[in-house]
Amino acid sequence: MKRPLTISSAVIKRLPRYRRFLRDLLRDGADRVSSARLGELTGYTPSQIRQDFNNFGGFGQQGYGYNVRDLYDSITAILGLDAERHMVIVGAGNLGRALAHFPWEQRDGVVVDGIFDNSPDAIGQNIGGFTVGDIDGLRAILKKLPQDVGVIATNRQGAQEACAVLVEGGVKGIWNFTTADLLLPDGVPAQNVHLNDSLHELLYRIAGGEQA
Amino acid sequence: MKRPLTISSAVIKRLPRYRRFLRDLLRDGADRVSSARLGELTGYTPSQIRQDFNNFGGFGQQGYGYNVRDLYDSITAILGLDAERHMVIVGAGNLGRALAHFPWEQRDGVVVDGIFDNSPDAIGQNIGGFTVGDIDGLRAILKKLPQDVGVIATNRQGAQEACAVLVEGGVKGIWNFTTADLLLPDGVPAQNVHLNDSLHELLYRIAGGEQA
DNA sequence: TAGATTGTTAATCGATTAACAATC
């Protein structure tokens, strides 16, 4: 499986969806699947599906299609889900809590190693089996256990500071739930989840429907 | 302000970001802004910014730029944030709680009118000032108070049923946090937030950095 | 072998960027 220098972001965004349906197929005992069938399931065109997979060298066989297990495993590996991943959460507000409670581990082998906050009110509270730590506690865990992902679920004001501590502690990527534009060193990607923007987009589409 | 039949989704996704920076400019007392300056702030090219605004008829003036207040108000109106919007949440798990606690109203005039669940454990609990209601309670509120957005924060299994109740109750759009592919009537848009997919995308980018 | 279905090239489509005339 070759991995080209750059895969377009549009392709990457589709991989988790392929994987989800492949998992369903696996559960249903399917051995093989064609791009046509996968297209029916996912809503993508067979052509696009074949193009997507060929970015990684092609997983299929002419006249047969794709082996479900192989394809699932390949996509899992491409997404970096073939090994345990570690994650810490900064910000013990409601969103931080929700993320701490998510069954990440069970689903994809992503382990949450702690949740931290700088507010005296939050520190010491119990959240999903974790005691909320302070920023020194965060530094300590980053030193003790290498972390893949640092989640930023603070308010906008605290985001850059949280980011700095996480990056200094060696996290490989930032999952940012604030609207702050984070300053990051090269090589540390940030994935932004802007719930507000998502809601606004929906409201636009609702409004558009009204006056069309 | 003309509203064309279809604005590409790429454009719409950028509007909330423009609006965020315009709000900052407004707070700082700026009267006018050029596409060049807005480009520095947002990271988009001036050309793209002008193209984007021209989808809606053009808000600027040659030689001057854009009036910050006017532009902010226009985008606010386009996004449907110029009037109060109502939202109910189905699913009183951690994510539903987090969404119920968000300061939507304060920020954008989006009012949460209730949170509902079908689990006896959840029903009756107090969440951010709301008593978690059951599905009959959801039906009742939908009848009493027209709702714009129905949030689905259930598990994957319960998503379609929640969706059906919401649509029957007349919500104008669905904000879906599950991985379920919802069946919806024409004219009711769904906005999907797939946290898992977002994390997977980040993990891909982390892994990619490693072996590049 | 015949049929199926991929891998891959070519054609199309859409979105972004560049350029510049219009005009404030």
Added chain:
DNA sequence: TAGATTGTTAATCGATTAACAATC
């Protein structure tokens, strides 16, 4: 008027779709 900056057209770039030869 001169300078600035938009609105808008043209050029470029990238992503999706179509087509079909390769091959299992």
